[in-house]
Amino acid sequence: QQQVKQSPQSLIVQKGGISIINCAYENTAFDYFPWYQQFPGKGPALLIAIRPDVSEKKEGRFTISFNKSAKQFSLHIMDSQPGDSATYFCAASTGGYQKVTFGIGTKLQVIP
Amino acid sequence: DAGVIQSPRHEVTEMGQEVTLRCKPISGHDYLFWYRQTMMRGLELLIYFNNNVPIDDSGMPEDRFSAKMPNASFSTLKIQPSEPRDSAVYFCASSPIVEVHEQYFGPGTRLTVT
Numbered sequence: 001q002q003q004v005k006q007s008p009q010s011l012i013v014q015k016g017g018i019s020i021i022n023c024a025y026e027n028t029a030f031d032y033f034p035w036y037q038q039f040p041g042k043g044p045a046l047l048i049a050i051r052p053d054v055s056e057k058k059e060g061r062f063t064i065s066f067n068k069s070a071k072q073f074s075l076h077i078m079d080s081q082p083g084d085s086a087t088y089f090c091a092a093s094t095g096g097y098q099k100v101t102f103g104i105g106t107k108l109q110v111i112p
Numbered sequence: 113d114a115g116v117i118q119s120p121r122h123e124v125t126e127m128g129q130e131v132t133l134r135c136k137p138i139s140g141h142d143y144l145f146w147y148r149q150t151m152m153r154g155l156e157l158l159i160y161f162n163n164n165v166p167i168d169d170s171g172m173p174e175d176r177f178s179a180k181m182p183n184a185s186f187s188t189l190k191i192q193p194s195e196p197r198d199s200a201v202y203f204c205a206s207s208p209i210v211e212v213h214e215q216y217f218g219p220g221t222r223l224t225v226t
Binding site: 034041042043044045046049089099100101102103104105 | 116153154155156157160168203205214215216217218219220
């Protein structure tokens with residue numbers, strides 16, 4: 001059973017555009033929502049994370065939007081660059097518990 | 113710090129053979145995780161350790177898989193006997209703090225079982 005549903009699985013965006021990746025979860029006990037970025041041949045790396053007590057978190061060109069009532073969260077990449085081309089994973093976990101559940105991943109390609 | 117170190121980076125083996133994957137976590141990290149990544153299932157947690165003790169192995173697919181952490185700086189994931197469906201990229205990750213959930217991943221081992 002996939003506890004964190006992620007879409008789309010692939011995304012092509014033109015340079016300078018906005019990339020949007022969406023995730024939804026079932027378990028209301030989740031209270032930490034990280035996003036990981038993975039380049040080919042590398043392991044995933046933590047990009048940005050949010051807790052449900054805020055509706056938005058921004059770090060540079062990356063923004064997480066969180067809708068607790070809808071149990072949805074999304075990653076927006078503003079002014080997308082070819083260097084952003086990677087696979088992005090949303091994830092969720094419960095407080096004080098190290099087990100992280102990952103989404104299926106979204107392969108983003110930013111074309112010039 | 114060198115980050116999480118995994119070896120080998122690539123492993124090709126024949127069905128039925130034993131495979132051992134190795135991981136050295138970041139020094140000082142209390143938690144160590146083994147993941148498997150495939151196109152169909154994405155990233156799956158296999159097992160994790162806290163202070164060298166296995167905490168949750170519910171993700172280990174079957175008895176052919178075993179993992180050990182004999183000390184704070186070394187862990188192994190063993191598959192015996194290996195099968196073609198075990199072909200995947202296996203990641204090791206480590207984490208220093210319980211609450212932060214910040215996991216540092218190694219570069220992975222790409223396993224191919226023919």
